[in-house]
Amino acid sequence: MKKKIAVLLGGTSSERNISIKSGNSIVQSLLKSGFDAYSIDTRDYSIINLKKDKFDKAYIALHGKGGEDGSIQGVLEYLKIPYTGSGIMASAISIDKFRTKLLWKSYNLPIVPDVYIKKKNAIPLNSFTIKKILKLKFPILIKPNNQGSSIGITLVSSMKELSKAIDIAFSYNDDILIEKFIKGKEYTVTILNQKTLPTIHISTKNNFYDYNAKYKSFSTQYSCPSGLNIIQEKKLKKIAILAWNALSCKGCGRIDVILDKTNKFWLLEVNTIPGMTNRSLVPMAAKEAGISFDELVLLILNISN
Template sequence: MKKKVAVLLGGNSSEREISIISGNAVLKSLIRSGINAYSFDTRDFPIMQLKKQGFDLAYIALHGKGGEDGSIQGVLEYLNIPYTGSGIMASSIALDKKRTKLLWKSDNLPVLPDIYIQKKDVLKGINNFLIKENFKKLPYPIVVKPNNQGSSIGITLVHFKDQLKNAIEKAFNYSNTILLEKFVIGKEYTVSILDTQILPSIQIITKNNFYDYISKYQSSSTKYLCPSGLNLNQEKKLKKIIKRAWNTLGCNGCGRIDVILDNNNKFWLLEVNTIPGMTHRSLLPISANAIGISFDKLVLKILNKTITPNI
């Protein structure tokens, strides 16, 4: 009897739209491969029903809160249904940019200086907070970002002090904790991981100041170079950093880590994505394809690396 696979997509996060596109692409791929697969929007479908309906595996195509943060993983653990991607703890940490950086820093991995702000710290008013706080250790320009969002949602590049208030307010619309991070001019790269294999790096070239939401999903001018143009030594060095960064967080299955190469030829880790997009513009499929792994083969490889709950 064929195993029954549930593709979980949609959800309630701000990345819902991208998740639906990713999930539908995965579903079509699984069906092409002869897998008995069905999609479920977790916003509308009670996940607790999966076991009763006889599902054996879950392919998680959810992005952001509720899907990438360990919560859906916890439900699947409770139901004793194996699932794709990282486990509860790694998922939870990886979506939290500050905690991710703290772990990386503890392992002597290269992370950019930042200031971490909680919403409760500015309840008396952002103006009072900005006057009180000293931001001199973080010279402009700086990037203001929600601490636990993906897809570059809610991010602002701030060049001057008078832009900071609006940027902070915008970031707080998406998260109760935010990061003010040093902005580095350089070349942006992303590196995908598939099981224990580090895939070829991709250089991201955008006309915008950084790889924001518009660059990712709307702009036709964004270019992805794979091979990335790094020399053999740089590629080797980058792969070593990526492997350590991935393992430090305890991640599994597949994922993607974004980095920047500054003008002094130093790599800086930016963030990790434990459930990469699977749309026609997504970077994991591009990287896999560069070494002969088709989209359908990639989906099957991800499915075959499900986590079995320890129950």
């Protein structure tokens, strides 16, 4: 009898549209591989019904809040339905940029200097907070603490641009991160079942790899293999796997890093449910490793909680 798979997609986060694209690609692949797969939009379907509707497994293709933050993982564990990706705790921490960085720091991993601000303490900014921000030195990045896909991020070059950028970030989250902007080369490392896949170098004409560079611009270039020498590649993969394991992540995900002008790698963030669209980086890294899209989908499906 065919296994019945619920591919959870859509949802209500700001990354809804990308999630639908990812999920539909996964459904088509699973159908091709002989599974009884269904697109389940969690915005319109109560996942409590998964048990009643006799689903054997959930394939999570939800990005952002409600999919990557441990909440849906908790419901699936309560229902005793196996699911793909990281567990409750790893998901909840990984979506929280500030707490992710605290954990990485405790492992002596290289994190970008930052200032963390909660909305209730932020308006207006007190002199102590302003001093801490100025210590980072411009340019700086203002980002919501719990958003993905570079949504709500602003690059700020002077004090007069600060308050508008803070307002934008607070419109997505009640807490934000202000980070030192490190100019350098961006790389991403895919991790699949505790093994690293070939790294990808991302080059964009934008100031950084923002939402437009990710999903709209045709000038963004991806190099896989990344062009790093063997020593750098080894070093980067070691940092990535340590960062992944520090958060107890599992399944498949990505670690994003930047290489500065002094050849030092800095961790940027982790993605526990990476995109699976035609522009997505995980399928690109898998292809370089000789893994087809359909094989990748099956490998992720088989590493379930």
